[in-house]
Amino acid sequence: xxxxxxxxxxxxxxxxxxxxxxxxxxxxxxxxxxxxxxxxxxxxxxxxxxxxxxxxxxxxxxxxxxxxxxxxxxxxxxxxxxxxxxxxxxxxxxxxxxxxxxxxxxxxxxxxxxxxxxxxxxxxxxxxxxxxxxxxxxxxxxxxxxxxxxxxxxxxxxxxxxxxxxxxxxxxxxxxxxxxxxxxxxxxxxxxxxxxxxxxxxxxxxxxxxxxxxxxxxxxxxxxxxxxxxxxxxxxxxxxxxxxxxxxxxxxxxxxxxxxxxxxxxxxxxxxxxxxxxxxxxxxxxxxxxxxxxxxxxxxxxxxxxxxxxxxxxxxxxxxxxxxxxxx
Ligand SMILES: Cc1cc2nc3c(=O)[nH]c(=O)nc-3n(C[C@H](O)[C@H](O)[C@H](O)COP(=O)(O)OP(=O)(O)OC[C@H]3O[C@@H](n4cnc5c(N)ncnc54)[C@H](O)[C@@H]3O)c2cc1C
Ligand code: SF4
Numbered sequence: 345x346x347x348x349x350x351x352x353x354x355x356x357x358x359x360x361x362x363x364x365x366x367x368x369x370x371x372x373x374x375x376x377x378x379x380x381x382x383x384x385x386x387x388x389x390x391x392x393x394x395x396x397x398x399x400x401x402x403x404x405x406x407x408x409x410x411x412x413x414x415x416x417x418x419x420x421x422x423x424x425x426x427x428x429x430x431x432x433x434x435x436x437x438x439x440x441x442x443x444x445x446x447x448x449x450x451x452x453x454x455x456x457x458x459x460x461x462x463x464x465x466x467x468x469x470x471x472x473x474x475x476x477x478x479x480x481x482x483x484x485x486x487x488x489x490x491x492x493x494x495x496x497x498x499x500x501x502x503x504x505x506x507x508x509x510x511x512x513x514x515x516x517x518x519x520x521x522x523x524x525x526x527x528x529x530x531x532x533x534x535x536x537x538x539x540x541x542x543x544x545x546x547x548x549x550x551x552x553x554x555x556x557x558x559x560x561x562x563x564x565x566x567x568x569x570x571x572x573x574x575x576x577x578x579x580x581x582x583x584x585x586x587x588x589x590x591x592x593x594x595x596x597x598x599x600x601x602x603x604x605x606x607x608x609x610x611x612x613x614x615x616x617x618x619x620x621x622x623x624x625x626x627x628x629x630x631x632x633x634x635x636x637x638x639x640x641x642x643x644x645x646x647x648x649x650x651x652x653x654x655x656x657x658x659x660x661x662x663x664x665x666x667x668x669x670x671x672x
Contacts, residue, residue, distance in 0.1 A: 348382075349391040355398065356556065360524055362393045364552045371395055371554065373415060374449035376442075377458040385468050386459075386475055400453075400556055403427065408562050414453030414555045418508065419444065421452060430562045433591055436572035437511035443581040453555040456509060456519065456535070459546065460502035460611075461490065461583050473499045474543040481543075489649040490585065493657065494610040500543030501647055504536055504612050505583045511572055513613035514589040514605035517560045523553040532558075536612030543611070566591035566603060573664040574607075575656060584608035586656050588664040592623075599623045604640070609657060616640040619661070628669040630662065637661040 353359040363369055370389035372378050373396060381387045400413035403424045410430055412421055421427055422438035442450060464470040464482035471480035481500055483491055491501045509532075517532040536547045549555070570591035576582040587607035593600040602623040604616040619640035626632045637658035646654050666672070 346382075346388045346390075348389060350394065351391065352394040352397055356400070356522055356554065359393055359395050359398060360522060360552065360554055362391075363554065364524055366391050367551070369393055371453075373451040373454040374417070375454075376446055376450050377454060381459060381466075384466055386466060395453075395554070402557070405430070405562075410560045410562060411557055412452055412560070413557045415451050418442070418447040418450040418452070418455060421508075422447065430564075430567060431511075431515065431560055432567055433515060433570040433572055433589055434508065434511045434560065436570075437507045437574075437587075437589060440572055440574040440584075440587070441507035446581070452508070452558060455506050456555060456558075457547065457549070458506060461505045462502040463487070465502065474502060474539075477542075477544050484647065487649055488647045490583065490608070491647060491650050492610050493644040493646050493650065493653045494606075494614050495538040496611065496645070496647075497539045497541065497543070499541055500539035500611065502539070502543070502611060503608055504546070504610070505608075506613070507572070507574060507584060507587060507607060509536070509613045510584075510587050510589045510605050510607035512558060512560065513615055514591060514603040515560050515563075515566070516603075517558050519555060520557045520559060521549060521553040522556045523550065527556075528553070529559075532613075533615060539611045546611075563591075563593070565593035565600070569594055569668050571664050571668050573660055573667075575660055586653060586660045588660045590661075590664045590668060592628075592665070592668055594628070594669075597628050599626050599628060602636075604636075604661065606640075606657065606661075609644075609653065616661070618642070628665075628671065630666060630671060633662045633665040634658070636665070 369391035372392045400415040402413040470482040519530045574587040589605045591603040602620045606614045619636040
C-alpha cells in the first residue's frame with residue numbers, strides 16, 4: 345500500500361472542489377471495498393477524500409419518491425420502516441448482501457461503485473483488461489465460475505457484484521450526482537456499463553462527480569408482490585452466483601405489469617425486459633413463468649465453468665415468480 349494524503353471535508357462543495365483539484369484523488373466512504381483494493385495494489389490513489397462527514401444520510405419520502413442519501417448505511421436503509429413498507433424488494437436485497445458488520449459500514453454510494461469480485465482483477469500478477477487495459481482477460485479461458493452469461497465481451501466477462509443494485513434496477517431508480525457543473529440525474533439502467541472494449545469503465549459517472557443519493561418511485565402494487573432471491577455458495581455471506589429481483593402488479597391471477605432483474609449474470613444489473621413484456625396480460629402459471637424464463641435466457645452465453653448458470657438462472661426466475669404468487 346502506498347502513502348496517501350487524507351482529507352475529510354464537511355460540505356458537498358468542498359468535497360467536489362477537492363475531487364477536482366487532484367486527478368489522483370479518490371473518494372472513500374465506508375472503505376469496505378476501496379481499502380481492500382488499495383491493500384492489494386489494484387488501485388493507488390494519492391489522496392483520499394473521506395466523505396463520511398457530509399450530510400448525505402437521509403432516508404425520506406418526498407411525495408411519491410423515496411430519497412436515499414449516498415451515505416445512508418446499507419444496514420440503516422434495509423431496516424428503515426419507509427423502505428421496509430414502501431420498497432420491500434430493496435430491503436430484502438440489502439439484507440441478502442455481505443454480513444451485518446459490513447452492512448454497518450457500507451454506504452449506498454459505495455455499493456453502487458463497488459468493483460467486480462473477479463479474482464483475476466484482484467491478483468496483480470494475472471492479466472486483466474479491467475485493471476490493466478490491454479493485458480487480456482484471464483477469466484475468459486480461465487476459472488470463470490462466477491462470471492457473466494449476458495452482455496459480456498472478449499475483453500471482459502466480469503459481473504457486477506451488488507445485491508442492492510439488482511433491486512434498484514428492477515425498481516427503475518435514479519442516481520443523483522453533483523459536480524461543479526451542478527446536479528445530474530442518471531436513470532439506473534444507464535448508470536452501469538457493459539464491458540465492450542473499455543472494461544476499465546464500470547459506469548457512466550464522470551471524473552469530478554460525487555454521488556449524492558438515489559431516488560425510487562413508490563409503486564404500491566409492486567410492493568405487495570415482490571421477492572429477492574439470492575443463490576450463493578454459503579448462507580453466512582457470499583456474492584451471488586445468481587440473484588433475481590422480481591415484482592408483479594397483479595389483478596387477481598393476471599399479471600398487469602412485471603419487473604425482473606438479475607444479479608451475478610452481467611457487468612451490470614441485468615433487466616429482463618423481454619420477459620417482462622411477455623408476462624404482461626398473462627395468467628400466473630408455472631408454464632407462463634417457464635416461458636418467460638426461457639425468453640429471458642435467449643441471449644445467454646456461458647464460458648465453461650459457469651455453464652451451470654444457464655440452468656440455474658431460469659430455475660431461479662421461475663421459482664421466484666412462483667413463490668411471489670404462492671404457486672407450489
Ligand atoms: C467480505 C465482503 C463480502 C461482501 N459481500 C457482498 C454481497 O454479498 N453483496 C453486495 O452487494 N456487496 C457485498 N460486499 C460489498 C460491499 O457491499 C461494498 O464493499 C460496499 O457496499 C461498498 O460501500 P463503501 O461505502 O464501503 O464503499 P467504499 O469502499 O468506500 O468505496 C467504493 C467505491 O465507491 C466510491 N464512492 C463511494 N461513495 C461515493 C460517492 N458518494 N460518490 C462517488 N464515489 C463514491 C469510492 O471512490 C470507491 O471507488 C462485500 C464486501 C466484502 C468485503
Ligand atoms: S473478467 Fe474482466 S475483471 Fe476478470 S480478468 Fe477478465 S477483464 Fe479482468
